[in-house]
Amino acid sequence: MNQSGKSHALTIHDNRITRYLFLFSIFLMTLTGFGQMPIYKRYYMADIPGFGWLADFFITRYVHYLGAALLLAMLSYFLFDYFFLHRKNLKITRTGFLRIALLGGIVVTGVLFVVKNFPVHYFSHDVIILLNLCHLGFVMSFLFASMYCLIFKKKWTIVR
Template sequence: MTSMAQASGVGTKWLKRFYVFLFAVMAFTGFGQMPIFKRYYISDIPGLGWSADFYKTHYIHYLGGAVLLGLLAYLIVDYLLTGRRRYCLTASAWARIVLLGGIVITGIFRVLKNLPDVVFSPGFTMLIDIAHLGFMMAYLLAGLIFLIFKSRWTTGLDD
């Protein structure tokens, strides 16, 4: 088991940085789905002119969604195969996972709704729209609180 632990765990730091970067992109392009970037001069910032183009932010958000799904699948399977033998998830991690699950599930329904021959009822459409935003806001808030209190995602099994 020790040998397995020694052989694994490479690149975790870079993976964390990539996850934070990916989530920042998703949050930015997600909020960009609301017509606020032009109104509040964000798209006037040099280099951010593209953020007022709803199709561009939508494209990036979708692309990020695909990468996020791939990354989450990798992390889940990696945890089940090796990670759970080396560390366990903290309570704050489980809180974040629940919120992340909410974001992903509502996001998948949002993507399904945008397919050409899929129609959701008005009430359900509104529910997934607002729930997607709500889960994201809650996730960001939880992330901020856990950052302040230095609550980590994982703890070693020996801790």
């Protein structure tokens, strides 16, 4: 607490480096995730100089995996930071819980996609289609919820 009685609790937006890393990982995951579908080649966006790599499935896949590793690291950091340092000072908002739940769905379906790629595991075609639709649904819901929170200035956490 400072002299005015307000808490110095940190939020996700107070540390610029973590905020920009989180936004970069979300941008990278969105860009390469849509690159898994052949939309960049189909709509000639890959013909723009410098964007040719977006039409290569394997490049976008590996960059997506790198982005997923960064995103998981950032989510782990935020989780431990909240529970071990700021739990008494911060309260997660309803929109924060919504975004956390959507990110959880994205992570779970993404991990199942990685498991599906291992040769020892077999998922039926129906399960793969359901998994794909759930992953895309979670991603689109997260992006729309994030846009709503950006427009209406909704925060992840508030000071207790």
